[in-house]
Amino acid sequence: MTVQRHRGLTEQAAQTAVEQACRMLRLPTIRSQFPDITEAATREQMSYQAYLAELLLAECDDRSRRRSERRIKAASFPRDKSLRTFDFDANSTIDPAVIHTLAACEWVKKGQPLCLIGDSGTGKSHLLIALGTEAAMKGYRVKYTLATKLVNELVEAADDMVLNKTIARYGRVDLLCIDELGYMELDRRGAELLFQVLTEREEKNSLAIASNDSFSGWTKTFTDPRLCAAIVDRLTFGGNIIETGTDSYRLAQTRARQGVISS
Structure with missing residues (x-):
C-alpha cells in the first residue's frame, strides 16, 4: 500500500x-x-x-x-463492590494484607481455589465481588453466579441435552465466582451436576466461593456424605481459605444508625 x-x-x-x-x-x-x-x-x-x-x-x-469495563460487565456482578470501599476496621477478623495479596491475582494465574467462609453480613460477598473485579481488571475472564442459579441452569441444560456445552462454557472462564453456596439444600442430581463443573475446572482454572457455613456444615447442602467430601476436596486443595467471622458488621452499622436517629 x-x-x-x-x-x-x-x-x-x-x-x-x-x-x-x-x-x-x-x-x-x-x-x-x-x-x-x-x-x-x-x-x-x-x-x-x-x-x-x-x-x-x-x-x-x-x-x-x-x-476492563467489558470484562467486568461480562462477569455479571449483581452490584459494584471494590476493595477500596471494604471496611476492614469493621471486621477485625479479616487481614487486609492477605486480601490485598489476593488482589494481585496470582492465585487466579495458578488456577487455585478461594473459599470465603462466614456468617451473613461479614463481608464475604463484598470480597468475592471485589476480588472478582480485580481479576477482570487484570485481564482475566470472570463469571459470577449464585449457587442455586448455577444448579438450576445445569439441570435445565441436562433436560435440554446441552449439558456438556454448558459445563464447557463455565469451564473456560479464568475465574468462576459462586456466591451463597450452602444457603439451600441441593438434591443429589443438582449436587452431582455442580460437582461436574468443579471437576471440569480442577487445577486448570480458578474457582472462588462464598458460603455462610463451615465445611463441616456442608452436609446440610450436599446430603450425600461422599459427594460432599469430594466437593470440599475440590474447593480446598491447594487453595486459600478466608474466614470472615460470625459478627455481622452490617447489623452493627444498622443498629448504630438507629441509635443515632433515636437519640
Missing part, C-alpha cells in the same frame, strides 16, 4: 484529515483528544516524537479501560 503525503494542508483540512483517519483506523480516543493534546504539545513545546507518544498512550490507556 502506498502512503500518499499531503503537504500544505490548512488547519481545518488537517483536522478533518485526522478525524477521518482516526475513524478509518478505529482510534476514537485520539480523535476526541487530539485537539487538547495538540494544544498542550504546542504550549509545552513538545518534540514531534513526544507528541506522537502522548496521542498513542492516550489511545492505549483508554482502550485498556474499555476492555
Whole structure:
C-alpha cells in the first residue's frame, strides 16, 4: 500500500484529515483528544516524537479501560463492590494484607481455589465481588453466579441435552465466582451436576466461593456424605481459605444508625 503525503494542508483540512483517519483506523480516543493534546504539545513545546507518544498512550490507556469495563460487565456482578470501599476496621477478623495479596491475582494465574467462609453480613460477598473485579481488571475472564442459579441452569441444560456445552462454557472462564453456596439444600442430581463443573475446572482454572457455613456444615447442602467430601476436596486443595467471622458488621452499622436517629 502506498502512503500518499499531503503537504500544505490548512488547519481545518488537517483536522478533518485526522478525524477521518482516526475513524478509518478505529482510534476514537485520539480523535476526541487530539485537539487538547495538540494544544498542550504546542504550549509545552513538545518534540514531534513526544507528541506522537502522548496521542498513542492516550489511545492505549483508554482502550485498556474499555476492555476492563467489558470484562467486568461480562462477569455479571449483581452490584459494584471494590476493595477500596471494604471496611476492614469493621471486621477485625479479616487481614487486609492477605486480601490485598489476593488482589494481585496470582492465585487466579495458578488456577487455585478461594473459599470465603462466614456468617451473613461479614463481608464475604463484598470480597468475592471485589476480588472478582480485580481479576477482570487484570485481564482475566470472570463469571459470577449464585449457587442455586448455577444448579438450576445445569439441570435445565441436562433436560435440554446441552449439558456438556454448558459445563464447557463455565469451564473456560479464568475465574468462576459462586456466591451463597450452602444457603439451600441441593438434591443429589443438582449436587452431582455442580460437582461436574468443579471437576471440569480442577487445577486448570480458578474457582472462588462464598458460603455462610463451615465445611463441616456442608452436609446440610450436599446430603450425600461422599459427594460432599469430594466437593470440599475440590474447593480446598491447594487453595486459600478466608474466614470472615460470625459478627455481622452490617447489623452493627444498622443498629448504630438507629441509635443515632433515636437519640
